Amino acid sequence: MKQTIIHNAIVINEGQRFRGGVIIEGEFIAKIFRGDLPESQMEHAELIDAEERWLIPGAIDDQVHFREPGLTHKGEIATESMAALAGGVTSYMEMPNTNPQSTTQEELEKKYARAAEVSAVNYSFYMGATNNNLDEVLKTDPRKICGIKVFMGSSTGNMLVDDQETLGEIFKNAPTLVATHCEDEAIIKRNIEIYRAKYGEVVPISRHPKIRSAEACFKSSSKAVELASKYDTRLHVLHISTADEMVLFQPGPVKDKKITAEVCVHHLWFEEKDYAAYGTRIKWNPAVKSADDRKALWEALLDDRIDVIATDHAPHTLDEKSHSYFKAPSGGPLVQHSVTAMFEFVLQGKLTAEKVVEKMCHAPADLFRIDRRGYIREGYYADLVLLNPNKSWVVCPENIIYKCGWSPFEGTTFNTQVSKTFINGQLAYDRGHIEPSVRGKRLEFNY
Structure with a gap:
């Protein structure tokens, strides 16, 4: 050997x-x-x-969108997994809002078959929930699939689950962890009407955190926590973005929790004032919000109310991102630069290297109960x-591996x-x- x-x-x-x-x-x-x-x-x-x-240990990213099948002009399993590899991410969990969507066990297994052919790093794929596929969701094998993804707010691909009876059944009967995107759709629609009435179709990108507001996030996240508490569900709330939501989570080791939270690199790096410089390149759902929100996320990360750091890697072409507010899609490529971005914070003294390893390697392994990964351990x-x-280096088009060819970190040292x-x-x-x-x-x- x-x-x-x-x-x-x-x-x-x-x-x-x-x-x-x-x-x-x-x-x-x-x-x-x-x-x-x-x-x-x-x-x-x-x-x-x-x-x-x-x-x-290699980082484990619990939330990526690699765009295959159906959206491969943005990214592919092969290209994005190579970007992950170059960034020190050795395992990923990919989302179901592709085309076709991963909302049947058959379509889900097609993704696994494709990844076995081309993925440069280790992989898992979420089973996607909708308002009418409960039977398929409940077939999910928790030993082979990382979790069930529930969009409690619509985003790219619009897999919104808003039927209350279906939500209750998912939370009650889920055979594995439930991971949620939490933004209240009614509040977002109301805010869109307000800002469309004021600006027409040329809403400034700076209004994004007002449209996809803290109120919308908290209402949806608190609903998810309420359901999980009622049914004793293992709940993982993805990409937390607001100070208000921090009251929903408790400090402590991830292995002792049933309700956990994730923060993304972009919500730790950027804040509302950065829309002026970056425009739609930093348009994500949930939105990058205020400096106070960012500060609260950091505090919760350091006291272990937030359990995991991930990316929500979601590539779009620059042409797509260059459209006006309503037409520009949300999301951006991050998986190649997440580890180095977090270690930049280490050099700035915001957290320790040990804490980065805990949140990007150990905690995802513990939270998802991954077999023999996430630690440097014998066996x-x-x-x-x-x-x-x-080693100082500058992010530039020549060293970007994403198929979309750009990064919100371009020009960053x-x-x-x-x-x-x-x-x-x-x-x-x-x-x-x-x-x-x-x-x-x-x-x-x-x-």
Whole structure:
């Protein structure tokens, strides 16, 4: 069996850091060691000198849109998973609002088959709920599928579930975790009417957080929490964006919770004033909101009311994003830059490297009960990332891998760079080179 040794690394894992490394045998971590490895163990192995770079578990992104099938002019499983690989994201969970939508078990399995052919990193796909597919939703196998996605507010693809009886049945009978997009549709429609009456079709992008308002978010999120509390459902509220919603969540270890929350990189990075510079490039649903909202998200992240950091990676072409407010789609590409963006905050002193690893690696693994991933542990899959914490680089079109070819971070200087990414023990990304033969595996879940 092939043996690879990563040595002379600064290992950051489970709240600790130490100089040492790992021995990889086949797909798995066979040994973790501190200090120097005896030369006798190096004789027949491939040696990788980490040169004191940081060794972390691969990040797990619990919310991406890779646009395949049906929307492949924006992105594909192949292209976006390569972007994830280059960004240190070794596993992803992809959303059902493609064309056709993943609202039957048959369509869902087609995505898994395609990912087995082309995905550069590990993968899972959500089963999508609608107002009339409850029978299909309840067939979901929790050992093989990450969760059930419920749009409690409409977004790209319009899979809104607004039938109260159906919502109740989903929350009552869900065989696995329920992940929700929470924005109240009635409030949003009311706000659209107000701003359309004022501006016509040329509503300024700065009004986006007023249309998809904090009120709309809180009303929907509180409804989801109410249903989950009533039926004892495992609920994960995606892309929280407001200060008001923070009262809905409790601090503590994710493994002890049934109701959890996710924050996205863009809600931690941008705030309302940034619409002036970025325009529709930072149009997301839920919207980037005020400086006070951003501050509250940071506070909740640090005190563990927010459990996971993800991206909601959702590529559109620049031509699509250049349209006027109502026609420009919401979403943007982020998965290649999420880890480096969060480590930029580490360098700024906003949080520790250990906290980033907790929120992007350990917590998603615990929350979704992923089998043997998200940690550097003996017997776990060797999904590993080497980071250079002293490497400045600028995001530009020449180093963007997304099929859409742009990033809201274009022109940004990051001071941490992904050097190498290992997928199931294989070196899949090495300083700009992607190994095209490497394929990820389907995630499995411990139920």
